[in-house]
Amino acid sequence: MRLHITAIEKAMDGSRSPTEMFTRLNRRWYLSMSARWNREDVIALIQQTIDDYPDEPMLGQELSSDIIGALDGAGYLSIFGRTWGKFGRQR
Numbered sequence: 001m002r003l004h005i006t007a008i009e010k011a012m013d014g015s016r017s018p019t020e021m022f023t024r025l026n027r028r029w030y031l032s033m034s035a036r037w038n039r040e041d042v043i044a045l046i047q048q049t050i051d052d053y054p055d056e057p058m059l060g061q062e063l064s065s066d067i068i069g070a071l072d073g074a075g076y077l078s079i080f081g082r083t084w085g086k087f088g089r090q091r
Contacts, residue, residue, distance in 0.1 A: 008085035009064045018046035021067075030081030035071070042076050 005013070011028050015021035022043050025031050035042045049070045053063050071077050077085070 006068075006085060008068060008081060011085075012064050012067065018043045018050065021046055025071075025081070028085075029078060030085050031071075032076055032078040032081075035076035035078075038076075042071070042074075045070055045074055045076070 007028075008025070008030050011024050011030060012021055015024055022031070022035075022039065026036065031042065046067055049067050050063065053066065068077070072082060
């Protein structure tokens with residue numbers, strides 16, 4: 001078990017749906033303007049990443065890292081999300 005998680009993972013923690021996850025990340029400015037304009041695409045990307053995950057779709061360290069990687073790869077993370085969001089925070 002990790003004692004530290006990143007700020008962006010902390011924002012995602014406790015989300016019950018891709019829509020709620022989008023809202024949490026958007027509220028904290030971790031998503032880019034492109035993500036805000038393409039809300040449905042971002043939610044679909046989050047859902048696809050959860051569906052492609054080999055284990056049960058519980059939000060854990062590995063799944064949240066996969067979601068962050070998918071968002072970053074698609075250009076949906078803001079500069080703030082790519083920098084400050086990746087610093088560790090205590091649980």
